[in-house]
Amino acid sequence: MIKMYEMNEAGMAYFRELDPQKRRKLLRDLPDLEEEALDFCRMLYQQRYTNPKHPDQAADNWLWKFVYLPGLFKRRRFLPGALKKEMQGTLKELHLEHPDDLSGIHKTILYLEFRNAARRYLSTCKGDHYARKFLGLRSATDREKRNQACEDIWMVSKGLARITGQEENLEIWCEALYEELLEYDPDSQKYYEELDAKGGIA
Amino acid sequence: MKTSSNNLLKSNAIWLVFLAEVIIFAVASGGTFISSNNIVNITRQISYYGIASIGMTFVILIAGIDLSIGSIITLVNVVCAYLMVNMGVNMWLALLLSLCLATLIGVLNGAMVASIGIPALIATFASQTIFEGVAYLISAGRPISGFDPNFGLFGRWSLGPVPICAIIMVLCFAIGSFILNKSFFGRYFYAIGGNEEAAELSGIRVNRIKYLIYALSGLFAGLAGIVLLSRSNSAQSTVGKGLEFDVITCVVLGGVSVNGGVGRMSGVVAGVLIIGSLTNGMILMDVSEYTQMVVKGIVLAIAVGIDCISKKRQAT
Numbered sequence: 001m002i003k004m005y006e007m008n009e010a011g012m013a014y015f016r017e018l019d020p021q022k023r024r025k026l027l028r029d030l031p032d033l034e035e036e037a038l039d040f041c042r043m044l045y046q047q048r049y050t051n052p053k054h055p056d057q058a059a060d061n062w063l064w065k066f067v068y069l070p071g072l073f074k075r076r077r078f079l080p081g082a083l084k085k086e087m088q089g090t091l092k093e094l095h096l097e098h099p100d101d102l103s104g105i106h107k108t109i110l111y112l113e114f115r116n117a118a119r120r121y122l123s124t125c126k127g128d129h130y131a132r133k134f135l136g137l138r139s140a141t142d143r144e145k146r147n148q149a150c151e152d153i154w155m156v157s158k159g160l161a162r163i164t165g166q167e168e169n170l171e172i173w174c175e176a177l178y179e180e181l182l183e184y185d186p187d188s189q190k191y192y193e194e195l196d197a198k199g200g201i202a
Numbered sequence: 203m204k205t206s207s208n209n210l211l212k213s214n215a216i217w218l219v220f221l222a223e224v225i226i227f228a229v230a231s232g233g234t235f236i237s238s239n240n241i242v243n244i245t246r247q248i249s250y251y252g253i254a255s256i257g258m259t260f261v262i263l264i265a266g267i268d269l270s271i272g273s274i275i276t277l278v279n280v281v282c283a284y285l286m287v288n289m290g291v292n293m294w295l296a297l298l299l300s301l302c303l304a305t306l307i308g309v310l311n312g313a314m315v316a317s318i319g320i321p322a323l324i325a326t327f328a329s330q331t332i333f334e335g336v337a338y339l340i341s342a343g344r345p346i347s348g349f350d351p352n353f354g355l356f357g358r359w360s361l362g363p364v365p366i367c368a369i370i371m372v373l374c375f376a377i378g379s380f381i382l383n384k385s386f387f388g389r390y391f392y393a394i395g396g397n398e399e400a401a402e403l404s405g406i407r408v409n410r411i412k413y414l415i416y417a418l419s420g421l422f423a424g425l426a427g428i429v430l431l432s433r434s435n436s437a438q439s440t441v442g443k444g445l446e447f448d449v450i451t452c453v454v455l456g457g458v459s460v461n462g463g464v465g466r467m468s469g470v471v472a473g474v475l476i477i478g479s480l481t482n483g484m485i486l487m488d489v490s491e492y493t494q495m496v497v498k499g500i501v502l503a504i505a506v507g508i509d510c511i512s513k514k515r516q517a518t
Contacts, residue, residue: 064404071464137323
């Protein structure tokens with residue numbers, strides 16, 4: 001269990017907001033945070049929302065992890081090299097290469113930022129396009145969407161951590177995603193545990 | 203250990219099916235099925251729908267479908283032949299123009315699906331009907347033949363014992379595999395198939411990628427049409443009829459999920475080999491064309507059924 005530092009209301013509002021533009025404004029209203037922690041928040045914001053190839057275009061590089069990594073997890077037996085390379089890059093991007101070197105407040109900020117990214121992903125899992133069946137002709141039921149979201153979250157966190165042997169490094173990431181999943185759908189705990197016991201579905 | 207061997211078996215099951223099929227036909231035909239002549243024959247037969255299946259793989263990965271593949275093949279056949287024979291256009295220029303036309307039809311499909319929002323099934327069905335009609339109008343229902351002898355390069359010529367059309371198919375599969383596994387576009391295809399809205403929010407221009415995918419599907423179908431025209435040495439306005447179903451069967455049989463986001467090119471290669479061998483084996487066994495249609499339909503139903511059942515099992 002990660003030791004959490006108290007965040008004031010403005011801080012929590014920042015980490016709850018999903019819209020990048022609104023978050024930018026909220027980021028300016030975090031004066032109570034220590035300068036070092038505030039700098040870390042700003043850096044994470046820049047890293048997360050800057051499109052590396054086209055800086056003028058909107059992007060969410062952490063949300064990309066949620067859409068790309070499940071596909072890589074499913075093809076893990078055929079692309080072991082790509083998976084290893086991607087995981088190395090992911091650890092670096094998520095600042096989890098050496099998590100023990102992070103201070104308590106840094107860990108807290110990372111945890112909350114991960115939860116924010118997971119919440120943004122899960123907010124897209126309610127849409128009509130998500131988990132559509134049979135060549136996109138049939139909409140998924142609510143239960144199907146929730147199960148699919150649970151699978152996606154499990155794959156990008158516990159699943160990938162396990163198959164790449166990065167469970168320790170990805171501990172904060174896994175915990176944040178799991179907690180956010182339970183907030184999104186408390187009933188998914190059982191399915192998540194089943195996935196965990198079976199080692200995934202693919 | 204047991205789980206890992208189970209996983210290995212599961213992921214290679216499609217190749218075991220292919221092996222079993224080869225053994226059954228080899229025994230039933232008294233060895234003719236695995237003779238070198240017949241193997242060359244099979245590679246020639248599968249080359250065109252193997253090439254077309256690459257584009258279809260991309261489309262199904264984003265949970266779409268392209269029913270216009272058959273009519274693109276037909277139209278490219280007719281247009282290329284018409285340009286070379288009736289208009290005296292240089293062979294290479296005719297090829298280039300035909301491929302551009304096929305790509306343009308793909309872009310049109312992409313526009314209907316991505317920009318207008320017509321369901322892919324309906325949009326590409328409309329294209330299928332339109333371009334089948336256009337092909338008929340151009341050829342007036344009559345076959346066109348009398349090409350430059352060098353045109354046999356793509357369908358009838360061989361490099362040593364290996365048919366050139368098979369080499370083209372292998373090259374196309376290598377390109378398709380590279381796009382899927384090594385390029386950014388491949389990542390985008392899987393991402394859009396997995397969660398379109400999240401893909402858009404993460405910075406992918408989903409509509410542009412959809413255009414690209416349908417354009418690629420058109421291009422590969424066009425290339426398949428050229429190979430088929432070269433092989434048959436005569437253009438006909440009905441040549442591609444129903445081909446899209448063979449192609450869809452190959453792709454789905456190869457493990458590309460009809461729900462999108464899941465599948466790989468090596469599976470599609472196996473799917474193409476299975477359908478090619480099945481067709482050839484049935485011809486060797488003197489099975490009537492209608493019975494072949496029944497068998498292929500059953501194979502498609504089984505392949506889709508397995509995909510749906512496995513997904514349902516995961517959900518319960």
